[in-house]
Every structure is written in C-alpha cells, then in structure tokens.
Amino acid sequence: MSHDPWLTIVGIGEDGWEGLSQAARSAVLEADMVIGGKRHLAMIPRHENTQSWPSPIKSYLDRVLSRKGKSTCVLASGDPMFYGVGARLARLVPRNEIRIFTHLSAYALICAAMGWSEPDSVLVTACGRPVEQLNAALFDGTRIVFYSADETTPGKAVALLRKRGFGNSKITLFENVG
Structure with missing residues (x-):
C-alpha cells in the first residue's frame, strides 16, 4: 500500500495564482480534484474538477477524507496551518499522506x-x-x-x-x- 501524499493543502493569498510557488501551482494543476472557497477557486486557472466549500466547512471534512488515495488539492486562505483548514485536516490525515504549501497568514x-x-x-x-x-x-x-x-x-x-x-x-x- 502506497503512502504517497494524496492530499495537498495550498495556502493562497490575495496575490492569487501569481503568489504561489511553482511547486504549489503544479500541485493544483495535477490534482484530480481541487476544493476551496469560491473566492480561492476564482484565483486559479480553470480546472475541470472543482468543488467549493459549504458552510460550515466542518460538515465537508468527511468528504475530503473519503477521497483518500485520489489526488486532492485543498485551497485555503494564507497559512492553512494557522487557525485554518490545514490544521484540521492535518489532525485527521497521517503526515506521510499530506503535503502543505503555506503562504503568509492573515x-x-x-x-x-x-x-x-x-x-x-x-x-x-x-x-x-x-x-x-x-x-x-x-x-x-x-x-x-x-x-x-x-x-x-x-x-x-x-x-x-x-x-x-x-x-x-x-x-x-x-x-x-x-
């Protein structure tokens, strides 16, 4: 059983796509599905498989976890590990199954x-x-x-x-x- 990261969390700022590193951009483009807020999804190039977060996000975390083994990218505001969805997901997903690209926190x-x-x-x-x-x-x-x-x-x-x-x-x- 492979333990390659299936979940990538990308922190994105108001500088949008231009503010992401090349590695973060590649993670977004190569994901089977990109999940994020409508505002964040509007910042990236068109992707054929996106889903926007419902409110509250907590109700959707099980759906993200059900994608285990499928390349999934979650977009989050700024530093996703600082009071963000990244911190919540990191408590639920083994470290070797997750990649995190951070941005400046709000x-x-x-x-x-x-x-x-x-x-x-x-x-x-x-x-x-x-x-x-x-x-x-x-x-x-x-x-x-x-x-x-x-x-x-x-x-x-x-x-x-x-x-x-x-x-x-x-x-x-x-x-x-x-």
Missing part, C-alpha cells in the same frame, strides 16, 4: 499593515467559536487582531467592547486579507 499581514509586532499582539478568532472569546484579551493597551466569522461578527464584537467599557477603542477593519 495575522502576519494585518500586523504588518498596522505596524505591530506579532509577538506583542493578540489573535482572537470567532471562526467556529463564540465572539465572547474576545473577553480574555480585553485589557487597556492590548493590540488585538480579531478574526470575524461572518458579516454579523463585527457588530457583536463592538457590542461586547461597549459592554466591557472599551467603547472608545480604535477599530480597523480588514477583509479578504489572506
């Missing part, structure tokens, strides 16, 4: 855009988690990068900030970062 890109040091900032994600996780990071002077789950999350986060006495906080919104 966290790294946001910190750079804000002029913040990554180690001196805090990342909180509401993707698949309650917005109340933000509470643990709320201290005067904390620099927080907050990942939103959907279009309702920023409003919930602002309401929580106001409730906790942080209503005058400066908020910068980024979208489609990585």
